[in-house]
Amino acid sequence: MLPKEPARRPQLGFLYIPPFRLQGLSIAGEETVVHVPELDLCFDIGLCPKAVLPAPIVALTHGHMDHVAGIAYYFSQRPFQGMTPGTVICHPELEKPLHNLMEAWVDIERQRTKYNLVPLAPGEQYEIKNNHHLKAFEAIHTVPALGYTVLEKRTRLKEEFVGLTQEQIVEHKKAGKEIVDTFHIPLITFTGDTAWGDHLTTDDVLQSKVLITECTFMEPGHRKRAGIGKHLHLDHILDLLEASSDETHIVLTHLSRRTHMGQVRKTLDRHVPERFRHRLLVLMDSRGNRARYEQQLAEAEANQVGND
Numbered sequence: 001m002l003p004k005e006p007a008r009r010p011q012l013g014f015l016y017i018p019p020f021r022l023q024g025l026s027i028a029g030e031e032t033v034v035h036v037p038e039l040d041l042c043f044d045i046g047l048c049p050k051a052v053l054p055a056p057i058v059a060l061t062h063g064h065m066d067h068v069a070g071i072a073y074y075f076s077q078r079p080f081q082g083m084t085p086g087t088v089i090c091h092p093e094l095e096k097p098l099h100n101l102m103e104a105w106v107d108i109e110r111q112r113t114k115y116n117l118v119p120l121a122p123g124e125q126y127e128i129k130n131n132h133h134l135k136a137f138e139a140i141h142t143v144p145a146l147g148y149t150v151l152e153k154r155t156r157l158k159e160e161f162v163g164l165t166q167e168q169i170v171e172h173k174k175a176g177k178e179i180v181d182t183f184h185i186p187l188i189t190f191t192g193d194t195a196w197g198d199h200l201t202t203d204d205v206l207q208s209k210v211l212i213t214e215c216t217f218m219e220p221g222h223r224k225r226a227g228i229g230k231h232l233h234l235d236h237i238l239d240l241l242e243a244s245s246d247e248t249h250i251v252l253t254h255l256s257r258r259t260h261m262g263q264v265r266k267t268l269d270r271h272v273p274e275r276f277r278h279r280l281l282v283l284m285d286s287r288g289n290r291a292r293y294e295q296q297l298a299e300a301e302a303n304q305v306g307n308d
């Protein structure tokens with residue numbers, strides 16, 4: 001009998017939650033990386049699968065190997081593939097160790113790779129593109145950890161000026177008056193690995209259009225284990241579904257390799273109330289996500305025909 005062929009590379013998980021694509025891999029302890037092309041942003045880098053290289057910015061949540069291992073390769077491959085040097089956002093406590101890592105590669109490779117490292121303290125923001133800011137918050141894990149929310153800055157004419165002519169508004173502006181209100185819309189939150197805490201019940205998190213979080217433990221008896229490893233359990237996800245906006249899609253990542261996806265679907269169908277089920281997605285549920293995407297395609301096509 002002939003030996004078998006090696007396993008194929010893992011296929012990236014894919015979800016389209018308009019207007020965002022999420023594409024990446026996430027299995028607890030092995031690899032976590034989630035790319036959002038519409039935001040030019042990647043959360044964590046995992047082993048740096050080639051498909052995420054176009055992301056010019058990577059926001060690292062914490063220093064565990066399954067989230068960071070590909071970082072030197074990311075920095076080195078972008079220029080090699082003709083792209084600008086990458087920028088990596090990290091917890092201030094990771095800044096020095098990551099510089100050390102890049103310095104070690106200079107000795108190993110006998111050449112220097114260009115890279116940008118930006119420490120971001122909890123509460124601070126970094127502009128990722130026009131009017132879009134990445135805001136860091138402190139998460140709770142076994143090592144220093146951040147979560148991130150992407151905020152879109154929008155402005156609206158102050159109520160007192162509504163109804164005035166363009167000329168009148170310009171007059172007020174010239175007189176030095178603030179004519180617009182500025183507000184921030186939370187688009188996507190990525191919690192990274194984390195235990196439960198107040199940082200998960202802020203408006204930024206609960207009002208995000210997409211909330212990507214971890215669910216390392218699902219079985220009813222595993223809540224204590226989740227607490228010890230500073231991870232979340234499905235019970236916490238139910239709390240998040242309850243507290244978040246009706247518009248929020250919650251995407252689960254970081255499930256254990258041991259949990260079979262068929263079993264995951266069954267567990268969710270059994271434990272998640274029907275009214276929430278359509279808002280809860282699993283990044284690595286390739287079968288479920290494919291069916292969902294095909295339905296989106298069919299709907300888009302039907303709309304197109306309707307418009308013709």
Ligand SMILES: [Zn+2]
Nearest residue numbers: 029064066193
């Ligand atoms: Zn992890």
Ligand SMILES: [Zn+2]
Nearest residue numbers: 062064141193
């Ligand atoms: Zn971790």
